[in-house]
Amino acid sequence: xxxxxxxxxxxxxxxxxxxxxxxxxxxxxxxxxxxxxxxxxxxxxxxxxxxxxxxxxxxxxxxxxxxxxxxxxxxxxxxxxxxxxxxxxxxxxxxxxxxxxxxxxxxxxxxxxxxxxxxxxxxxxxxxxxxxxxxxxxxxxxxxxxxxxxxxxxxxxxxxxxxxxxxxxxxxxxxxxxxxxx
Amino acid sequence: xxxxxxxxxxxxxxxxxxxxxxxxxxxxxxxxxxxxxxxxxxxxxxxxxxxxxxxxxxxxxxxxxxxxxxxxxxxxxxxxxxxxxxxxxxxxxxxxxxxxxxxxxxxxxxxxxxxxxxxxxxxxxxxxxxxxxxxxxxxxxxxxxxxxxxxxxxxxxxxxxxxxxxxxxxxxxxxxxxxxxxxxxxxxxxxxxxxxxxxxxxxxxxxxxxxxxxxxxxxxxxxxxxxxxxxxxxxxxxxxxxxxxxxxxxxxxxxxxxxxxxxxxxxxxxxxxxxxxxxxxxxxxxxxxxxxxxxxxxxxxxxxxxxxxxxxxxxxxxxx
Numbered sequence: 030x031x032x033x034x035x036x037x038x039x040x041x042x043x044x045x046x047x048x049x050x051x052x053x054x055x056x057x058x059x060x061x062x063x064x065x066x067x068x069x070x071x072x073x074x075x076x077x078x079x080x081x082x083x084x085x086x087x088x089x090x091x092x093x094x095x096x097x098x099x100x101x102x103x104x105x106x107x108x109x110x111x112x113x114x115x116x117x118x119x120x121x122x123x124x125x126x127x128x129x130x131x132x133x134x135x136x137x138x139x140x141x142x143x144x145x146x147x148x149x150x151x152x153x154x155x156x157x158x159x160x161x162x163x164x165x166x167x168x169x170x171x172x173x174x175x176x177x178x179x180x181x182x183x184x185x186x187x188x189x190x191x192x193x194x195x196x197x198x199x200x201x202x203x204x205x206x207x208x209x210x211x
Numbered sequence: 212x213x214x215x216x217x218x219x220x221x222x223x224x225x226x227x228x229x230x231x232x233x234x235x236x237x238x239x240x241x242x243x244x245x246x247x248x249x250x251x252x253x254x255x256x257x258x259x260x261x262x263x264x265x266x267x268x269x270x271x272x273x274x275x276x277x278x279x280x281x282x283x284x285x286x287x288x289x290x291x292x293x294x295x296x297x298x299x300x301x302x303x304x305x306x307x308x309x310x311x312x313x314x315x316x317x318x319x320x321x322x323x324x325x326x327x328x329x330x331x332x333x334x335x336x337x338x339x340x341x342x343x344x345x346x347x348x349x350x351x352x353x354x355x356x357x358x359x360x361x362x363x364x365x366x367x368x369x370x371x372x373x374x375x376x377x378x379x380x381x382x383x384x385x386x387x388x389x390x391x392x393x394x395x396x397x398x399x400x401x402x403x404x405x406x407x408x409x410x411x412x413x414x415x416x417x418x419x420x421x422x423x424x425x426x427x428x429x430x431x432x433x434x435x436x437x438x439x440x441x442x443x444x445x446x447x448x449x450x451x452x453x454x455x456x457x458x459x460x461x462x463x464x465x466x467x468x469x470x471x472x473x474x475x476x477x478x479x480x481x482x483x484x485x486x487x488x489x490x491x492x493x494x495x496x497x498x499x500x501x502x503x504x505x506x507x508x509x510x511x512x513x514x515x516x517x518x519x520x521x522x523x524x525x526x527x528x529x530x531x
Binding site for chain 2 (some may be wrong): 096097101102105108110113117119121165169171172174176180181
């Protein structure tokens with residue numbers, strides 16, 4: 030979390046000791062809050078900026094802990110919400126989120142111990158790129174033709190930016206958070 | 212990301228199983244929606260999502276409308292100028308609507324001239340039944356090109372209501388919630404609108420594409436549009452009324468395209484009209500199919516078309 034230095038010490042300390050459920054709740058609340066804010070802002074000042082796929086950020090962030098049932102369930106629910114809002118057939122976003130989550134968690138399991146810092150910092154963004162690519166593939170298959178890639182690329186860029194800023198909110202591992210200092 | 216997945220190694224097979232179950236469930240649900248029954252069953256969920264989306268925006272709208280001009284704007288006279296501009300913009304938008312109506316009526320007038328004894332009071336009825344709604348969100352992602360309006364069942368909006376703005380046809384309502392409705396735009400890949408050239412009279416089916424340029428299909432092989440002519444709804448099929456402007460045609464034979472006029476509108480509002488009601492055919496044939504009295508009494512598009520075909524064999528062929 031790049032802005033953790035600006036937060037009061039109490040908040041940072043509190044975040045260190047919070048458990049899985051609270052961290053999941055904070056992640057979901059962040060997604061909901063950010064979506065509402067983005068929607069209000071976008072409609073009030075006519076922002077022509079792409080939406081970040083916040084669910085993908087959750088999938089990437091939560092995969093750090095490895096496979097866990099609760100994040101999977103929450104990702105499914107978030108995916109269905111995304112399907113509902115974006116008018117995608119139900120199941121597309123859950124599939125994309127879960128696939129990204131599974132992919133990153135599996136890579137973590139295989140090379141987790143020996144992962145160098147560079148790979149560790151690049152991997153989430155590769156995960157986001159994979160998610161966006163999956164979304165494009167699903168959309169193209171569903172409409173029987175290649176859909177425009179540029180809006181999705183912009184959305185992917187915004188998602189990466191969102192992850193860069195709010196990465197810490199989607200870290201489920203309190204032990205690692207304290208080791209990193211916030 | 213270093214140390215990814217180092218925790219939670221216990222119960223891994225169970226978690227893998229859960230992951231597989233979730234993925235299979237999502238995939239099965241996705242496949243199941245190819246069945247129209249299941250797809251329709253999930254429509255209410257989307258309607259609720261639309262209601263939730265419009266809730267926050269309605270508050271925003273109230274706050275924006277109550278904003279007073281700032282001190283600087285008042286002192287410099289900028290506020291008066293802005294008020295005047297807004298007033299004129301509203302007036303232009305209103306006049307544009309009349310322009311659309313005039314175009315539609317003009318086209319209809321000539322059609323009626325060709326069809327003797329045809330009577331249709333639809334324009335007046337439509338104008339009385341129409342309602343203006345505000346667009347609160349636009350979904351133009353890879354899956355659909357739709358608008359979310361802030362009026363639903365409570366305001367009398369119904370599925371299949373036709374939406375148009377001051378510049379032309381926008382689309383039709385596909386989902387209605389309590390307080391919101393979703394409009395499938397003519398730019399969407401799944402949209403199909405029966406249209407005709409204003410001058411050439413060539414009939415075709417207009418559909419959207421991902422580049423927001425319309426495509427025309429199903430037109431007669433040896434007919435072509437006149438480049439730059441207006442594309443109007445033909446009213447065939449009974450979903451869209453006849454004579455609404457959809458756009459301007461360009462391109463060439465075999466690859467006709469339409470520049471949608473509705474994209475030039477900036478108001479953020481659309482008007483919704485109930486679709487033209489075409490009564491089902493009678494169970495027994497009418498006594499006098501070509502009789503003028505029938506068309507004047509019935510006053511329906513279908514009756515007018517039947518009159519045209521019956522009275523003038525050389526008239527344009529209208530497929531229903």
